[in-house]
Amino acid sequence: MAETKRTKVLIIGSGPAGYTAGVYASRAMLNPILVQGIEPGGQLTTTTEVENWPGDTEVQGPDLMIRMQDHAKAMGCDIIGDIITSVDFSNRPFVAQSDSGTEYVADAIILATGARAKWLGLPSEEKFKGFGVSACATCDGFFYRGQEIVVIGGGNTAVEEALFLTNFASKVTLVHRRDELRAEKILIDRLMKNPKIEPLWFHELVEVYGGDSPLGVEGVKVKHTKTGELTDIQAKGVFVAIGHAPANELVRDVLETHMGGYVVTKPDSTETSIPGVFAAGDLTDYKYRQAVTSAGMGCMAALEAERFIAETESDTTAETIISAVAE
The missing domain is CATH 3.50.50.60 (FAD/NAD(P)-binding domain)
Structure with missing residues (x-):
């Protein structure tokens, strides 16, 4: 009862x-x-x-x-x-x-x-959730020791995630739709001074790709927001941090x-x-x-x-x- x-x-x-x-x-x-x-x-x-x-x-x-x-x-x-x-x-x-x-x-x-x-809503994002795609660096960052990873976003969440992930990753690529971050100035300053982080301006994520057996991320495709040109970035982890x-x-x-x-x-x-x-x-x-x-x-x-x-x-x-x- x-x-x-x-x-x-x-x-x-x-x-x-x-x-x-x-x-x-x-x-x-x-x-x-x-x-x-x-x-x-x-x-x-x-x-x-x-x-x-x-x-x-x-x-x-x-x-x-x-x-x-x-x-x-x-x-x-x-x-x-x-x-x-x-x-x-x-x-x-x-x-x-x-x-x-x-x-x-x-x-x-x-x-x-x-x-x-929030999530981007991409089919490939959904496919690899929990298998290389995450929205929580503190939950999953440990699994990417020595690996190259990608962070999507340009606000406080994205910058904080990128900074935290440098504790594990060999390189962090921050993908942002614009050329200016919306984070607090003290966080931006830390990010720009961190040698492990490389910002990629005017780009957006269009696809996450990887293997099926076992399921896992191998990289992403990003598109230039002005020219439409596609770029391939090899990465083992993708962290979506868009708020x-x-x-x-x-x-x-x-x-x-x-x-x-x-x-x-x-x-x-x-x-x-x-x-x-x-x-x-x-x-x-x-x-x-x-x-x-x-x-x-x-x-x-x-x-x-x-x-x-x-x-x-x-x-x-x-x-x-x-x-x-x-x-």
Whole structure:
């Protein structure tokens, strides 16, 4: 028989936004339940050195997320390793179904599902996923010791991946559609000074090729964006680092979204288009997308959820009194 768990606040997601919401909701005595989702800890668990988290000159991403998880748990947040598969937003309390079969019933929901890596959508990319094509350098970089590899992209993600991969690869070719990177200046400076990295400007990936027995990457074909000329690059690994898209599967047909699927919130708030539902972190933040801003939004969401529940309970009490007097 399926189990039902009841809470005032259900937090869906476990990155900086989710764990911070867990800390604040626990301090507000809301006894929150946090369901971690498919990637406990979020994107920072696939990051190595984090140098912009206040209070830490440098910290490993996975270590930071473990600290956040432990903090939320110590405050009283019930952290559960489960995946929410659907939510009924039509009535309050909200009812969420999970992969384990457990049903979660909540007066308010904080959505902190974050974002996931984008892919180019090439058939050859799909064919070699997990067999030479990856979107996570920290997950798979170790397998390419002494090999030549290719990184696709031109933002922070691509530059960080390329720099990290120089710890293993003999050469990293960074393929970018333009001749100017969109990354932070300090990262660009490091990349341009690294002798193992060779930028290839005005090019885009058109095909990944390799062997079938065993399945594995042997190289890529890239096209010049101005001339159309094709170039063949031998490589054993291809890392696609073209950014992330919001993980909005639970709400894309229910909540208002914009800017490619990011959940819309009210100005200076985490309130969504449904009362009692709040969104924080990379699910809604298309502009900054930083761990520290996600954590701040998690705080906001918990405080707003606390106020929403207090006001709702107050209204219910008032209705009960009026009804009793009328009788």
